[in-house]
Amino acid sequence: MSPLPAWLQTPPPTLGLHIDALRVTAVLVDRAAPSPVVRAVASAPLPPGAVVPSLTSHNVLQRDVVVRAVRDLVEQVGGRPRHVALVIPDTAAKVSLLPFDQIPPSARDLEQLIRLQLRKTVPFPVDDAQVAWSRGGQHEGSTTMVVTAMRRDIVQEYEGVCTAAGLQPGAVDLATFNVVNLALLGGTAGPGLPGDSLLVHVTASYASIALVRDGALIFFRTRQSDATEPVADVVHQTRMFYEDRLNGQGFARVLLVAGPDVPDREGLSRNLGTLFEAPVVPLSLTGIADVSDRVTVSETLVGQIAAPTGMLLRDGVA
Secondary structure, three states: OOOOOHHHOOOOOOEEEEEOOOEEEEEEEEOOOOOOEEEEEEEEEOOOOOEOOOOOOOOEOOHHHHHHHHHHHHHHHOOOOOEEEEEEOHHHOEEEEEEEOOOOOOHHHHHHHHHHHHOOOOOOOHHHEEEEEEEEEEEOOEEEEEEEEEEHHHHHHHHHHHHHOOOEEEEEEEHHHHHHHHHHOOHHHOOOOOOEEEEEEEOOOEEEEEEEEOOEEEEEEEEEOOOOOOHHHHHHHHHHHHHHHOOOOOOOEEEEEEOOOOOOHHHHHHHHHOOOOOOEEEOOOOOOOEEOOOOOOOHHHHHHHHHHHHHHHOOOOO
16 A cells, blocks of 8 residues: 555654653654754642552542643643643553564464463453553564553543543553663664663652663563662662573663652662662763753653653654
């Protein structure tokens, strides 16, 4: 089939929205410029209990509160966008890295095989799940498939917030996946993240750890904020697993991404720094996107907008 005429194509969204446990953040990105430009950022705190990310129960508990917050943020960023790229908490879905010695040639056969394996680990009926997957890294002859499973009714809760606020949600994805996507675009981390990279993404309600080898995801773990283990201890355990099971030879870089609701980010950075020879560095927009005069860039701001910006830009710039 030949490409559709430009006037029949749906333009990619310019608005990215991140709904998290304690905050909603909106980012407006201009993709028409020679290089992408972050035009506006707006954020609003949510009262405790408004959004409670969970695999197995309702997530959006105070729907009217969240809808009002989204409407207000859309007004603040301007541009009158209607289509939105939606980012949700990692803890709302089950992420599995499944090894395959051979990938079935048929997408239908692959989905059936993935769903069969998920029945062993997903804490809800797989038939009720919305499942997505992509290729990860290779290890000892096996190809890793990065699989996300989420209850359909929970996906609809988040989409329903956007619809009630007058937006049309397109793709829905997890926050840390799109922080990784932003890092893969380049910037201070280097284009494509050559070598082995460790990315630690911390929010008020969870911390996720991703290992990326030459641009491919090889490890992913999420820890709830109320867990007894400090984040640095979980990272240390990840390092041991990386060296013992993933033939790890050391990280080219360690990236720490944390937003405004994370206490003592500097202390966390120092604790992580004691574990690695590689420096712990923040994710930067330099070399990835320009920023308008309306936006004041800081490490905290980048940590706040990394996920929705990464989702907007993950397929490249139109």
